[in-house]
Amino acid sequence: xxxxxxxxxxxxxxxxxxxxxxxxxxxxxxxxxxxxxxxxxxxxxxxxxxxxxxxxxxxxxxxxxxxxxxxxxxxxxxxxxxxxxxxxxxxxxxxxxxxxxxxxxxxxxxxxxxxxxxxxxxxxxxxxxxxxxxxxxxxxxxxxxxxxxxxxxxxxxxxxxxxxxxxxxxxxxxxxxxxxxxxxxxxxxxxxxxxxxxxxxxxxxxxxxxxxxxxxxxxxxxxxxxxxxxxxxxxxxxxxxxxxxxxxxxxxxxxxxxxxxxxxxxxxxxxxxxxxxxxxxxxxxxxxxxxxxxxxxxxxxxxxxxxxxxxxxxxxxxxxxxxxxxx
Amino acid sequence: xxxxxxxxxxxxxxxxxxxxxxxxxxxxxxxxxxxxxxxxxxxxxxxxxxxxxxxxxxxxxxxxxxxxxxxxxxxxxxxxxxxxxxxxxxxxxxxxxxxxxxxxxxxxxxxxxxxxxxxxxxxxxxxxxxxxxxxxxxxxxxxxxxxxxxxxxxxxxxxxxxxxxxxxxxxxxxxxxxxxxxxxxxxxxxxxxxxxxxxxxxxxxxxxxxxxxxxxxxxxxxxxxxxxxxxxxxxxxxxxxxxxxxxxxxxxxxxxxxxxxxxxxxxxxxxxxxxxxxxxxxxxxxxxxxxxxxxxxxxxxxxxxxxxxxxxxxxxxxxxxxxxxxx
Numbered sequence: 001x002x003x004x005x006x007x008x009x010x011x012x013x014x015x016x017x018x019x020x021x022x023x024x025x026x027x028x029x030x031x032x033x034x035x036x037x038x039x040x041x042x043x044x045x046x047x048x049x050x051x052x053x054x055x056x057x058x059x060x061x062x063x064x065x066x067x068x069x070x071x072x073x074x075x076x077x078x079x080x081x082x083x084x085x086x087x088x089x090x091x092x093x094x095x096x097x098x099x100x101x102x103x104x105x106x107x108x109x110x111x112x113x114x115x116x117x118x119x120x121x122x123x124x125x126x127x128x129x130x131x132x133x134x135x136x137x138x139x140x141x142x143x144x145x146x147x148x149x150x151x152x153x154x155x156x157x158x159x160x161x162x163x164x165x166x167x168x169x170x171x172x173x174x175x176x177x178x179x180x181x182x183x184x185x186x187x188x189x190x191x192x193x194x195x196x197x198x199x200x201x202x203x204x205x206x207x208x209x210x211x212x213x214x215x216x217x218x219x220x221x222x223x224x225x226x227x228x229x230x231x232x233x234x235x236x237x238x239x240x241x242x243x244x245x246x247x248x249x250x251x252x253x254x255x256x257x258x259x260x261x262x263x264x265x266x267x268x269x270x271x272x273x274x275x276x277x278x279x280x281x282x283x284x285x286x287x288x289x290x291x292x293x294x295x296x297x298x299x300x301x302x303x304x305x306x307x308x309x310x311x312x313x314x315x316x317x318x319x320x321x322x323x324x325x326x327x
Numbered sequence: 328x329x330x331x332x333x334x335x336x337x338x339x340x341x342x343x344x345x346x347x348x349x350x351x352x353x354x355x356x357x358x359x360x361x362x363x364x365x366x367x368x369x370x371x372x373x374x375x376x377x378x379x380x381x382x383x384x385x386x387x388x389x390x391x392x393x394x395x396x397x398x399x400x401x402x403x404x405x406x407x408x409x410x411x412x413x414x415x416x417x418x419x420x421x422x423x424x425x426x427x428x429x430x431x432x433x434x435x436x437x438x439x440x441x442x443x444x445x446x447x448x449x450x451x452x453x454x455x456x457x458x459x460x461x462x463x464x465x466x467x468x469x470x471x472x473x474x475x476x477x478x479x480x481x482x483x484x485x486x487x488x489x490x491x492x493x494x495x496x497x498x499x500x501x502x503x504x505x506x507x508x509x510x511x512x513x514x515x516x517x518x519x520x521x522x523x524x525x526x527x528x529x530x531x532x533x534x535x536x537x538x539x540x541x542x543x544x545x546x547x548x549x550x551x552x553x554x555x556x557x558x559x560x561x562x563x564x565x566x567x568x569x570x571x572x573x574x575x576x577x578x579x580x581x582x583x584x585x586x587x588x589x590x591x592x593x594x595x596x597x598x599x600x601x602x603x604x605x606x607x608x609x610x611x612x613x614x615x616x617x618x619x620x621x622x623x624x625x626x627x628x629x630x631x632x633x634x635x636x637x638x639x640x641x642x643x644x645x646x647x648x649x650x651x652x653x654x
Contacts (some may be wrong), residue, residue: 153576156488160487161578162577162578162579163579166578166611167577169578169611169612172571172608173572174568174606175501175504176504177602184608184609189606189608242572244499248496249480249577251496252489278513279504279514279515279516281510281516282493282496282499282513284491284493284496287491
């Protein structure tokens with residue numbers, strides 16, 4: 001999917017801000033990545049230190065191809081955020097609470113250009129719809145199962161934002177009302193069971209003494225460790241139940257599931273599909289395909305670029321409005 | 328809301344087909360009901376006997392105001408159905424399996440006119456959005472808790488149909504994976520716990536010996552009967568949990584809940600709100616208002632009319648296409 005060959009004029013500067021890493025790149029409307037840089041997210045309490053890391057990263061990308069113009073700026077960031085204003089308070093980045101990321105990016109890189117921001121899981125869903133498993137489908141749920149569980153919706157071929165930009169928070173579907181507390185403040189959310197740290201904690205409770213991470217437990221499951229298999233079974237089943245509920249409400253034709261936990265493969269997808277079949281009774285729900293994400297790594301960066309692309313792959317002037325005015 | 332005064336030229340012939348009753352009327356774009364007739368749904372296995380009852384009913388409405396023109400035809404019917412073609416197989420009407428209701432109505436009453444059909448719960452949601460509790464809101468979930476549990480979605484001010492016209496099936500959100508079997512073929516769906524017959528059965532198990540219906544149990548709950556209160560508590564909590572999940576995925580600003588069970592009032596809404604608050608952790612979910620439906624009785628009939636109205640209240644020519652061609 002990635003290429004070093006610039007073929008389209010509609011190139012977008014894309015930024016992906018996550019709790020683990022920061023990534024930036026120049027992305028074409030065919031999802032070609034013309035240049036890219038990535039650094040670990042600095043551990044800091046100072047919002048300006050983190051902002052300096054972002055600008056250093058973006059400047060290094062632009063320095064790689066100093067003469068290459070870009071026609072818009074797209075930003076993926078962990079939630080929550082005020083939307084579309086883009087004041088971000090990522091759960092996993094305590095340094096930024098109400099940080100005006102969209103405005104800072106606009107002022108430094110996007111004056112006169114369309115600039116847009118969205119939840120990183122929404123960006124993944126947009127990339128899946130445009131370039132991944134959802135190509136040619138008008139009704140798609142894109143989902144990420146990783147350190148958290150998130151998602152984004154495309155219905156009737158259009159991105160669904162919701163009243164406050166938060167549509168697609170599939171991680172907070174309740175799959176067990178008596179289940180574990182969730183970091184959202186609720187209880188029994190699918191995220192509280194299926195996120196990587198929850199899988200690791202459950203495997204450890206069941207006797208797993210290897211690496212206490214989602215990836216470590218995935219390796220254990222692939223090696224046949226019963227505790228690790230049990231943890232993935234529990235997580236996959238929780239996601240399958242959540243999807244039976246979500247598909248009944250949304251009537252999507254396809255769910256694309258990505259993220260580090262989903263990359264474990266059959267140990268995750270087999271119990272997911274089994275639980276989905278058990279709970280999906282209605283024909284239209286059973287017809288929905290639940291498949292691994294097709295885009296792969298880098299989908300949140302590519303999806304960030306897609307935020308400012310229109311249906312034909314041009315940078316949309318629709319976005320060229322001043323979101324900075326709160327009223 | 329209803330009136331006998333014709334004030335708008337955009338009058339629609341509306342039909343509502345339910346398992347208990349058939350209703351028809353002429354409805355204006357201000358939700359004024361110019362004339363109306365209703366009969367119990369005939370108990371028959373013969374699809375043509377039922378169709379004759381429908382035409383007799385509609386003819387009687389048109390006979391009341393023979394000179395009043397109508398500009399379109401809207402139909403609400405229990406699901407499932409093929410959509411938008413309108414071949415209906417209502418769960419509670421065994422006589423019709425794949426019955427071409429839309430085409431029959433078009434051929435008899437709607438030649439040259441826009442004719443549209445939708446799930447009756449979607450029609451209720453449309454009526455709530457246009458004339459009821461959802462007026463002025465762009466992101467609304469309308470819900471019916473009655474013999475079944477259904478709903479419809481309006482996001483960004485537009486009705487959401489889904490890939491097969493089935494979006495909004497909120498009754499099949501799983502609220503207890505180990506819960507009772509649901510008539511959909513799944514297990515633990517909110518409908519299996521909160522529909523009227525399930526409330527009545529649970530109250531009877533708990534010792535209620537009065538009328539074994541949702542209405543009977545509601546009367547018992549209002550009189551302070553512990554078994555009836557327990558049954559409504561269980562149903563209201565199930566709906567509250569389902570709504571916490573649905574609002575997380577949809578980011579709607581308002582949920583309007585109607586139907587015979589919701590009309591029981593506080594014995595239903597108090598546990599609903601309590602469970603919603605327990606499970607809704609994210610700010611945007613907690614901000615969503617969950618309120619009783621504002622339109623009241625007749626909303627599915629009015630919503631059926633709204634299917635062919637555009638944003639300005641005129642009958643939309645958009646609908647004037649021949650859905651009868653399956654390809």
